[in-house]
Amino acid sequence: xxxxxxxxxxxxxxxxxxxxxxxxxxxxxxxxxxxxxxxxxxxxxxxxxxxxxxxxxxxxxxxxxxxxxxxxxxxxxxxxxxxxxxxxxxxxxxxxxxxxxxxxxxxxxxxxxxxxxxxxxxxxxxxxxxxxxxxxxxxxxxxxxxxxxxxxxxxxxxxxxxxxxxxxxxxxxxxxxxxxxxxxxxxxxxxxxxxxxxxxxxxxxxxxxxxxxxxxxxxxxxxxxxxxxxxxxxxxxxxxxxxxxxxxxxxxxxxxxxxxxxxxxxxxxxxxxxxxxxxxxxxxxxxxxxxxxxxxxxxxxxxxxxxxxxxxxxxxxxxxxxxxxxxxxxxxxxxxxxxxxxxx
Amino acid sequence: xxxxxxxxxxxxxxxxxxxxxxxxxxxxxxxxxxxxxxxxxxxxxxxxxxx
Numbered sequence: 309x310x311x312x313x314x315x316x317x318x319x320x321x322x323x324x325x326x327x328x329x330x331x332x333x334x335x336x337x338x339x340x341x342x343x344x345x346x347x348x349x350x351x352x353x354x355x356x357x358x359x360x361x362x363x364x365x366x367x368x369x370x371x372x373x374x375x376x377x378x379x380x381x382x383x384x385x386x387x388x389x390x391x392x393x394x395x396x397x398x399x400x401x402x403x404x405x406x407x408x409x410x411x412x413x414x415x416x417x418x419x420x421x422x423x424x425x426x427x428x429x430x431x432x433x434x435x436x437x438x439x440x441x442x443x444x445x446x447x448x449x450x451x452x453x454x455x456x457x458x459x460x461x462x463x464x465x466x467x468x469x470x471x472x473x474x475x476x477x478x479x480x481x482x483x484x485x486x487x488x489x490x491x492x493x494x495x496x497x498x499x500x501x502x503x504x505x506x507x508x509x510x511x512x513x514x515x516x517x518x519x520x521x522x523x524x525x526x527x528x529x530x531x532x533x534x535x536x537x538x539x540x541x542x543x544x545x546x547x548x549x550x551x552x553x554x555x556x557x558x559x560x561x562x563x564x565x566x567x568x569x570x571x572x573x574x575x576x577x578x579x580x581x582x583x584x585x586x587x588x589x590x591x592x593x594x595x596x597x598x599x600x601x602x603x604x605x606x607x608x609x610x611x612x613x614x615x616x617x618x619x620x621x622x623x624x625x626x627x628x629x630x631x632x633x634x635x636x637x638x639x640x641x642x643x644x645x646x647x648x649x650x651x652x
Numbered sequence: 653x654x655x656x657x658x659x660x661x662x663x664x665x666x667x668x669x670x671x672x673x674x675x676x677x678x679x680x681x682x683x684x685x686x687x688x689x690x691x692x693x694x695x696x697x698x699x700x701x702x703x
Binding site: 363 | 657666
């Protein structure tokens with residue numbers, strides 16, 4: 309296998325085979341990643357009989373060689389999020405522009421970050437090299453227009469931000485968040501994989517697997533989300549920007565554009581604005597605002613665990629975001645903050 | 653060789669074309685062999701959550 313023979317192919321799966329990590333590839337051709345999630349684009353492609361038969365394999369180390377032989381478009385921005393907070397909308401808006409390759413929760417990226425969990429001998433240096441290479445080959449341009457890539461990570465990948473920043477120093481990132489009551493109501497209606505005890509290492513949330521399994525779902529979920537929000541607060545640096553759900557979609561062509569150093573035309577902004585009229589996860593449906601509905605649906609127990617585990621962090625996110633927006637000039641200091649300043 | 657095969661969307665027609673292409677290149681595998689290989693790959697995709 310060489311870079312030339314794998315032109316128009318894309319990694320779809322990373323798996324362990326005896327003592328090596330293997331990568332399966334699928335033919336993608338000129339298809340862009342315009343579906344809400346990476347996996348949906350692959351599902352379409354894997355319906356083709358050709359892709360059901362031909363499945364080249366390489367090792368992860370060979371992916372490093374492939375990346376060295378042919379460059380992908382560089383990452384221009386990373387999207388981290390607490391889940392169910394508009395991140396798919398942001399990804400879809402960016403993917404609407406032909407110059408953007410958008411990798412939305414790409415399974416091979418998650419698999420690379422998790423290699424150390426299934427093989428403790430994997431070093432951070434290896435994960436950095438593999439992550440760089442995997443992003444590179446996923447971002448091989450499929451059309452002359454593609455010039456940059458944006459990666460929307462899975463929500464738990466914020467916990468790997470230090471390693472991701474080692475792999476891609478200086479790439480700006482955003483953290484999207486929402487009123488945690490609304491996020492937990494969303495998971496109560498349709499649980500995300502990260503909210504199932506054992507899908508992520510419970511030690512990340514200060515729990516054993518046994519303790520995690522015995523918690524009410526809302527409380528376990530609150531502690532998972534709290535870990536993500538705490539990581540955002542703890543790790544925010546000059547390359548990080550917080551964006552609240554209620555600022556969408558306008559924040560994409562205002563604060564996000566500046567942070568990601570994008571200079572979009574009015575026509576491009578209008579194209580993104582049109583995307584925002586539709587449900588990001590089901591683009592055939594019109595978008596329906598649901599914050600009020602989720603607030604009404606929140607039960608006392610959910611509100612109690614939210615107050616205990618999440619509201620202090622949410623307030624920190626809000627304060628940090630607001631102060632950054634004030635410094636940027638995009639927002640005036642709220643009156644309650646002016647009073648605090650006067651009190652000293 | 654691959655490009656004409658990519659354009660075929662009907663599974664049965666695809667398998668026939670693969671067998672014929674193989675024969676043209678000196679290989680003697682059957683349609684059942686092709687089906688089996690496709691099933692292996694489909695299963696590996698279903699197992700993608702396992703690293």
